Every structure is written in structure tokens, then in C-alpha cells.
Amino acid sequence: MYKFLDEASLTLPTTPVSVYETTNLYEFNKTTGMPYSVGGIYKDFIIILQPRDVLIKKGVFYKVLTHELLHWVLYGLKEEYQEGLIYWWLKDYEKDEVDKFLDVFDGDLHKFIISNWKE
Numbered sequence: 001m002y003k004f005l006d007e008a009s010l011t012l013p014t015t016p017v018s019v020y021e022t023t024n025l026y027e028f029n030k031t032t033g034m035p036y037s038v039g040g041i042y043k044d045f046i047i048i049l050q051p052r053d054v055l056i057k058k059g060v061f062y063k064v065l066t067h068e069l070l071h072w073v074l075y076g077l078k079e080e081y082q083e084g085l086i087y088w089w090l091k092d093y094e095k096d097e098v099d100k101f102l103d104v105f106d107g108d109l110h111k112f113i114i115s116n117w118k119e
């Protein structure tokens with residue numbers, strides 16, 4: 001994530017993020033309404049994760065956490081580009097959102113983020 005901040009010339013948001021690790025998959029599903037294929041969610045400065053040992057067993061703990069932290073860092077970026085940019089950065093190129101992002105991205109991360117910030 002710090003590599004991202006560096007390359008995008010961004011600093012951490014002034015509003016801190018809370019990370020909540022659910023104790024089991026049932027709680028994750030009840031809390032987020034998400035299927036088990038989704039490792040975590042970010043919304044309004046809160047990250048809710050599947051239990052850490054589940055994510056570690058799947059080999060995706062670091063990736064899921066980084067993905068959700070990037071939503072925090074990019075909290076003001078237009079929704080339509082958030083997933084695409086994050087998947088692209090984390091090399092999840094097979095996701096459809098990446099194409100949508102790359103259609104409008106000219107290679108300058110900082111400029112792209114600033115010019116697509118909602119405020």
C-alpha cells in the first residue's frame with residue numbers, strides 16, 4: 001500500500017479506517033450480506049474481513065486486506081473507477097472493471113486520481 005501511495009503521490013486519508021475481523025463465515029455473511037467468495041468489504045471508513053485464518057488458508061489475506069485498504073486511500077475517487085484501479089494495481093487483470101479503468105487511464109496515477117476525485 002505504501003508503494004501505491006508513493007507511486008500515486010498520495011498521503012493517507014486524515015480519517016482513520018477501522019478494520020473488523022469477523023469470527024466466522026456465518027458472521028461475515030450476516031454482517032456484510034456478501035457471499036463467501038468475497039473476502040472483505042470496505043464502506044465509509046470501515047473494513048470488514050472474513051476471519052484471518054480463513055483468508056490465510058485461501059492464500060489471499062494480504063491481497064484482500066490491501067485491496068480494502070486501497071478503497072480507504074481512494075475514498076474520494078469516483079466509484080466507477082475504484083474497483084478497476086485497485087484490481088489493476090493488484091494485477092487482477094482478468095476482472096472486467098480493469099478494462100473500464102484502462103479505457104480512461106493515461107498512465108499518470110496522480111493526475112487520474114486528482115481529476116476523478118468527487119469533492
Ligand SMILES: [Zn+2]
Pocket residue numbers: 067071083086
Ligand atoms: Zn473492491
